Amino acid sequence: METTSKIRVKVNGEITERTVESRLLLVDYLREELGLTGTHVGCDTSNCGACTVIMDGGAVKSCTVLAVQADEREITTIEGLARRGELHVVQEAFWENQALQCGFCTPGMIMAAVDLLGKNRAPTDREVRHAIAGNFCRCTGYNSIVESVLAAAAAIREGRQPVK
Amino acid sequence: MKAREDLLLLYGKGKYLDDVRLPRTMYATIVRSPYAHARILGVDGTLAKRQEGVVDVIDGKALEGSYQPLNFGSKLVKGSMLRGLAVDKVRYVGEPVAVVLTRDKYAGEDAVGYVEVEYDPLPPIVTWEDALQAPALVHEPWGNNIAIDHDYESGNVAEAFATADHVLEETFRMHRHAGTPIETRGILAHYEWTSERLTVWSTSNLPHLYRTALSETLGTDESRIRVIAGNIGGAFGTKTVPNAEDMLIPLLAVRYDQPIKWVETRSENLKGLHGKEQVHQIRVAVRADGTILAIRDKIILDLGSFANRTGPVEGFNAACFVPGCYKVKNYAVKLVGVVTNKPPLGPYRGFGKSAPTFVIERVMDRVAKKLGLDVAEVRFKNLVTEFPHRNPAGAVYDSGSYKRSLELALERVGYQNFRKEQAEKRAAGEYLGIGISCSLDGSGHVVKDALISAFDGVTVRVSRRGSVTVLTGSCGLIGTRHETSFSEFVGKTLGVRPETVDVVEGDTLVCPIGQGSFSDRTAVYTMSAAKIASEKLRERILKLASAMTEVAAEELELRDGIISARNVPGLSLKISDVAEAVYKRTYSLPEGLAAGLEETHYFSLRDVEFFAAAGGTGYYPCFGNSCHVAVVKVDPETGKVRIVRYVMVHDAGRILNEKIVEGQALGGLVAGFGGALMEELVYDSNGQLESGTFMDYLIPNAPVVPREIEVYHLESPSPMTPVGSKGAGEAGANGSYGALANAVEDALEPFGVLVRDLPLKQEYLWRAINNSRSTVGGQE
Numbered sequence: 001m002e003t004t005s006k007i008r009v010k011v012n013g014e015i016t017e018r019t020v021e022s023r024l025l026l027v028d029y030l031r032e033e034l035g036l037t038g039t040h041v042g043c044d045t046s047n048c049g050a051c052t053v054i055m056d057g058g059a060v061k062s063c064t065v066l067a068v069q070a071d072e073r074e075i076t077t078i079e080g081l082a083r084r085g086e087l088h089v090v091q092e093a094f095w096e097n098q099a100l101q102c103g104f105c106t107p108g109m110i111m112a113a114v115d116l117l118g119k120n121r122a123p124t125d126r127e128v129r130h131a132i133a134g135n136f137c138r139c140t141g142y143n144s145i146v147e148s149v150l151a152a153a154a155a156i157r158e159g160r161q162p163v164k
Numbered sequence: 165m166k167a168r169e170d171l172l173l174l175y176g177k178g179k180y181l182d183d184v185r186l187p188r189t190m191y192a193t194i195v196r197s198p199y200a201h202a203r204i205l206g207v208d209g210t211l212a213k214r215q216e217g218v219v220d221v222i223d224g225k226a227l228e229g230s231y232q233p234l235n236f237g238s239k240l241v242k243g244s245m246l247r248g249l250a251v252d253k254v255r256y257v258g259e260p261v262a263v264v265l266t267r268d269k270y271a272g273e274d275a276v277g278y279v280e281v282e283y284d285p286l287p288p289i290v291t292w293e294d295a296l297q298a299p300a301l302v303h304e305p306w307g308n309n310i311a312i313d314h315d316y317e318s319g320n321v322a323e324a325f326a327t328a329d330h331v332l333e334e335t336f337r338m339h340r341h342a343g344t345p346i347e348t349r350g351i352l353a354h355y356e357w358t359s360e361r362l363t364v365w366s367t368s369n370l371p372h373l374y375r376t377a378l379s380e381t382l383g384t385d386e387s388r389i390r391v392i393a394g395n396i397g398g399a400f401g402t403k404t405v406p407n408a409e410d411m412l413i414p415l416l417a418v419r420y421d422q423p424i425k426w427v428e429t430r431s432e433n434l435k436g437l438h439g440k441e442q443v444h445q446i447r448v449a450v451r452a453d454g455t456i457l458a459i460r461d462k463i464i465l466d467l468g469s470f471a472n473r474t475g476p477v478e479g480f481n482a483a484c485f486v487p488g489c490y491k492v493k494n495y496a497v498k499l500v501g502v503v504t505n506k507p508p509l510g511p512y513r514g515f516g517k518s519a520p521t522f523v524i525e526r527v528m529d530r531v532a533k534k535l536g537l538d539v540a541e542v543r544f545k546n547l548v549t550e551f552p553h554r555n556p557a558g559a560v561y562d563s564g565s566y567k568r569s570l571e572l573a574l575e576r577v578g579y580q581n582f583r584k585e586q587a588e589k590r591a592a593g594e595y596l597g598i599g600i601s602c603s604l605d606g607s608g609h610v611v612k613d614a615l616i617s618a619f620d621g622v623t624v625r626v627s628r629r630g631s632v633t634v635l636t637g638s639c640g641l642i643g644t645r646h647e648t649s650f651s652e653f654v655g656k657t658l659g660v661r662p663e664t665v666d667v668v669e670g671d672t673l674v675c676p677i678g679q680g681s682f683s684d685r686t687a688v689y690t691m692s693a694a695k696i697a698s699e700k701l702r703e704r705i706l707k708l709a710s711a712m713t714e715v716a717a718e719e720l721e722l723r724d725g726i727i728s729a730r731n732v733p734g735l736s737l738k739i740s741d742v743a744e745a746v747y748k749r750t751y752s753l754p755e756g757l758a759a760g761l762e763e764t765h766y767f768s769l770r771d772v773e774f775f776a777a778a779g780g781t782g783y784y785p786c787f788g789n790s791c792h793v794a795v796v797k798v799d800p801e802t803g804k805v806r807i808v809r810y811v812m813v814h815d816a817g818r819i820l821n822e823k824i825v826e827g828q829a830l831g832g833l834v835a836g837f838g839g840a841l842m843e844e845l846v847y848d849s850n851g852q853l854e855s856g857t858f859m860d861y862l863i864p865n866a867p868v869v870p871r872e873i874e875v876y877h878l879e880s881p882s883p884m885t886p887v888g889s890k891g892a893g894e895a896g897a898n899g900s901y902g903a904l905a906n907a908v909e910d911a912l913e914p915f916g917v918l919v920r921d922l923p924l925k926q927e928y929l930w931r932a933i934n935n936s937r938s939t940v941g942g943q944e
Contacts, residue, residue: 040182106176
C-alpha cells in the first residue's frame with residue numbers, strides 16, 4: 001500500500017501537476033513523468049551528480065530529493081537552460097573547450113557550473129573544482145571542464161548574457 | 165574545436181539506453197546471489213508473485229533448454245558455461261539467480277526481496293592463494309581452480325641468468341578495480357513475434373558482435389536480430405559482450421512478447437565486470453652497466469568466477485608486454501590463470517598493458533637503485549631504438565619514438581634540476597618524488613580465429629541530391645567523437661565539406677558488419693576502410709564528371725563538393741549535378757560505369773603474426789608509445805599523495821585531430837590516477853565486496869586532479885595501415901600506474917618504504933611509513 005500526493009512543480013517555466021507516490025524521486029519525476037531525459041542517473045548513493053538540477057535557485061541532486069519535496073517549487077533542468085539555436089554561456093564554453101566526450105555527466109556538470117556562476121562571478125580554479133566536486137566524469141579528466149567554467153565566468157564578466 | 169556530436173549532448177538530448185522508451189515495457193529486476201560460493205537448493209517465487217505489480221518471476225531452471233549457454237573455452241583456456249541465470253551453483257556475490265518482471269520500476273525493487281532462494285554455502289575462494297590451495301572448486305569438473313597454465317620461453321634465459329652480474333627478484337601486484345563509466349549497462353529488448361524480429365537497444369559498443377552472440381545463444385538467424393547502440397555514456401572496456409544479462413534480457417523479450425528493460429544499478433555495476441587483478445613474480449638478470457639481459461616472470465591472473473571471452477586476454481597481453489619498450493632478448497613467462505569466487509575479469513582501459521608496464525617500470529627503477537645508476541639513464545641504456553622491433557614475446561613494434569619521448573618528457577618536467585629541488589625540500593621536511601614510465605600502447609587487438617578480427621567496414625554513399633553519408637562498423641557513440649573524425653576525414657579524402665557529411669554508426673540493420681570500437685581500433689581499421697572507400701568513390705565521381713564534361717578525369721579536381729578543371733577555367737560541376745545524372749539518367753551512363761554512387765570497403769590487415777607468448781592467440785598491429793613523468797608530494801603525516809606535476813609525451817602515430825587525441829590522453833591519465841591511488845575493489849574473506857558503492861569505491865573528482873598536467877605530441881606513423889594512425893585511448897592509462905608508483909617510492913625513500921602493491925591509498929602509505937621498511941599493501 002503506497003501513499004500518493006498531488007504535487008505542482010514548475011519545471012523549465014512550465015507548471016506541471018501530477019499525483020505521485022510519496023517515495024518517487026525527483027529525478028524519476030523529471031525523466032519518467034515529464035519525459036525530460038536530459039537529467040541522468042549514474043549511481044545509487046548520491047555521489048556522482050549526473051542528476052544535478054537547479055531547484056529554487058540552488059543546485060540539488062535530484063536523486064536525493066523526493067518529488068513531493070519539489071511541490072510548489074521551481075526546477076530548471078538542462079533542457080531549460082537555453083532555447084533552440086541559442087546556447088547558454090556555459091554550454092557554449094563547454095563546446096568550445098571540448099569539456100565532454102560521452103556527454104553523460106554533462107547535464108549535471110553544466111547545472112552545477114550554472115549554480116556556481118550564479119553565486120560567484122570570478123571563481124578561482126580551486127573554487128571551480130570544489131563546486132563540481134560532486135560531479136563525476138570518467139572521460140575527460142576534468143581539466144577541460146574546469147577551463148570551460150573559467151572561460152564562461154570570464155565571458156559573463158565581459159558582458160556576455162548567460163542566455164543571448 | 166567544436167565537435168558536431170556535442171550539441172545534442174549539451175542540450176541534454178542524447179539518447180542513452182534508459183532514455184529509449186517503448187509502450188508496455190516490463191522492467192526486469194534481478195535477484196542476485198548474496199553468497200560468493202553456494203549451491204542453489206531451490207528458488208521460490210510464490211511470495212514475490214503476490215506482490216503488487218509483479219507480472220512474473222523466473223529462475224534459471226525455467227530457462228534451461230530455451231537458449232544455448234555460451235562457453236569460451238579453448239586450447240589454452242578452460243571453459244565453463246555462461247548462463248543468463250545460474251542453475252546449480254552461484255560463484256560470486258552478485259551472480260544473477262532469478263528475475264522479477266514488473267510494469268513499474270519501483271515495484272521491481274520492492275518485490276525482489278520476496279523471492280526466496282535457498283542456498284547451501286560452500287567455502288569461498290577469494291584470493292589466488294585460495295585458488296591454488298583449493299579448499300573448494302569453483303568448477304567441480306575441472307579438478308582444480310586453474311583455467312590457464314601456459315609457458316613460453318625465448319632466447320637463452322638460463323645462460324643469461326647464470327652469467328649475469330646481478331639478479332633481482334621481486335613480486336608486484338596490481339589490484340582489482342573497475343572502469344565504472346558514469347552510465348551503467350542496460351538493455352531494452354523487443355521481440356515482434358509476427359515477423360520474428362528481435363530488436364535490442366544496448367549499451368554495448370560492439371553491436372555486431374553482440375548480434376552474433378545473440379544469434380548463437382538464441383538460435384536465431386542474425387538477419388532477424390537488430391542491435392542498436394544509441395549514445396553510450398562511456399565504456400572503457402566494461403560494455404563488451406556477452407555477459408549474463410546480455411543473454412537474459414533478450415531471451416525474456418522473446419519469451420514474454422513484450423519489451424523488457426533492464427538498467428544496471430551502480431551497486432550491480434560494481435559487482436559486474438572487473439579489471440586487471442594479477443601478480444607478477446619477476447626475476448631479472450642484469451649486467452653491471454645496466455643492461456637487462458633476461459627476464460623471467462610468473463604471472464598469476466585472477467580471472468574471477470570464470471574465463472569469459474575477454475578476461476584471459478589481460479594475462480596473455482601482459483605476457484607479451486612485460487619486456488616493454490626495452491631491448492631484452494631473453495624472456496621466459498609462465499601465465500597461470502586462476503578462478504575465484506569473484507565477478508569475472510574483463511577488459512578495462514589499459515587492458516593487459518597498465519599492469520605489465522607498472523611491473524617493468526618498477527623493475528627499471530630497481531635496477532637503477534641496485535647499480536647506483538640514474539633512473540633515466542638505465543632506461544636510455546635499454547630502450548628500443550630501431551624499428552620494426554620484434555620483442556622476445558613475438559610482438560613486432562611497428563614504429564615508435566621511445567628515446568625521443570623520454571628525452572622530451574625529461575626536458576619538459578625539468579629533470580635536470582629535480583634532484584636538487586628534492587634534496588632541498590627533504591631538508592625542509594617536504595617529500596617530493598619523481599617517477600618515469602615508458603609505455604607501450606598497442607592498438608587494434610586481434611584474436612585468432614575469433615570475431616575480434618583485423619578488419620572493419622565502411623560505406624560512403626552520395627544521395628540523389630548530393631549529400632554524403634558514411635556508415636561504419638565502428639561505434640564511437642561512447643564518446644570518441646567519430647562524427648567529427650569521420651566527417652572531417654571523409655570530407656577531406658572525398659573532396660566535400662565536412663558539414664555535408666553525415667555519419668551513421670552502431671546499428672546492425674544499416675551499418676557494414678564491423679567490430680565496434682574498443683582497443684583503440686577505429687583509427688587502425690575503420691579509418692583505413694574509410695580512406696579506401698572515399699578514394700574509390702572520388703575516382704568514380706571524377707570518371708562520371710569526365711563523361712559529363714568530356715574533360716579527362718586526370719584534369720579534374722573535386723574540392724568542397726565542386727568539380728573544376730585545372731585547364732578549363734569556368735568549368736564547375738556540383739557533386740549534386742553528378743548525383744542527379746547518375747540517379748536520373750542511369751540508362752545513359754557510359755559503358756563500364758555502374759549505376760549508383762557509393763563504395764563499400766572492408767579493410768583488413770593480411771600479414772597478421774599472432775604473438776608466440778600469447779600462445780598464438782592475440783596480435784596487435786600497431787604500437788603507439790608514451791612517456792610519463794610524474795612528480796608527487798607525499799605527506800608522511802597522512803599518507804596522502806598529491807600529484808604536483810605530470811608530463812606525458814604521447815605518440816599515437818599520425819594525428820588526425822590533436823584535440824581529440826589530447827582528450828583521450830587526459831581521460832586515460834586520470835583513469836590511471838584513480839586506479840593507482842584511490843580505487844580498489846576490496847573483498848573480505850567471505851568473498852563479500854566491501855567497496856560496493858561510490859561511497860567506498862572512490863573515483864577521481866575534479867579537486868584531486870592537478871591542473872599541472874602537460875601532454876605533448878609526437879608522431880611516428882604506422883607503416884601497417886594506409887592512414888598511419890595508431891589508437892590513442894589507452895596510453896594515459898597504460899603508463900600512469902608505473903610513473904606514480906615510481907614517484908611515490910622515490911618520495912618515500914627516506915622512510916624505506918617499498919612499493920610493490922597497488923593501490924597507493926592514503927591509509928596503506930600511512931601504515932607503511934609508520935612501520936618503516938615495510939611494503940605498501942592492503943592484504944597484509
